[in-house]
Amino acid sequence: MVSIAALWLPILVSAVLIFFASYAIHALLGYHASDFRKVPSEDAAMDAVRAFNLPPGDYHMPRPGSAAAMRDADFMAKMKRGPNVVMTVMPPYDGMGAQLGAWFAFCAIVGVFVAYVTSLALPAGAPYMTVFRVSSTAAFMSYALGQWPRTIWYRKAWQTSLKETFDSLIYGLLTGGAFGWLWPSV
Numbered sequence: 001m002v003s004i005a006a007l008w009l010p011i012l013v014s015a016v017l018i019f020f021a022s023y024a025i026h027a028l029l030g031y032h033a034s035d036f037r038k039v040p041s042e043d044a045a046m047d048a049v050r051a052f053n054l055p056p057g058d059y060h061m062p063r064p065g066s067a068a069a070m071r072d073a074d075f076m077a078k079m080k081r082g083p084n085v086v087m088t089v090m091p092p093y094d095g096m097g098a099q100l101g102a103w104f105a106f107c108a109i110v111g112v113f114v115a116y117v118t119s120l121a122l123p124a125g126a127p128y129m130t131v132f133r134v135s136s137t138a139a140f141m142s143y144a145l146g147q148w149p150r151t152i153w154y155r156k157a158w159q160t161s162l163k164e165t166f167d168s169l170i171y172g173l174l175t176g177g178a179f180g181w182l183w184p185s186v
Contacts, residue, residue: 003119004112007182011114012108059085114138124183
């Protein structure tokens with residue numbers, strides 16, 4: 001078994017590769033530009049939400065007070081009348097530094113888990129393609145599978161989840177390449 005400490009370089013290299021690939025995907029290729037729709041009368045809608053002074057967080061409307069309240073006739077009428085809204089309120093924009101740092105940390109954490117799974121499955125000196133298959137599969141699962149529950153339960157657009165799954169395939173292949181290339185020899 002290969003120790004995770006011995007895999008620090010493929011963990012770091014894969015995180016750097018994913019970080020820059022995600023930049024290229026989101027900033028240069030532009031196929032995620034349609035992931036969010038623009039609200040009509042955006043300024044008026046923002047002013048209306050701002051008036052509630054909601055702290056940053058996730059919100060659901062209508063929201064029942066309990067599981068039993070979900071069967072209440074008034075609640076059901078609100079659900080049928082709509083609109084049903086799931087939204088995230090973020091603080092005023094102050095740059096993307098914190099999110100970029102958290103994204104890089106997440107990529108490194110995925111790399112640690114990929115290293116763990118791959119090190120359990122393969123010995124030092126394993127062939128490139130074997131390491132590639134195991135590590136790219138583990139990375140793809142890490143990046144892709146968490147996207148689908150938001151589509152299933154909160155009706156995020158299927159098209160968006162499919163694009164994110166495609167991104168995850170790219171991230172998985174890059175991770176597999178880094179691990180296969182830098183896997184310790186015997």
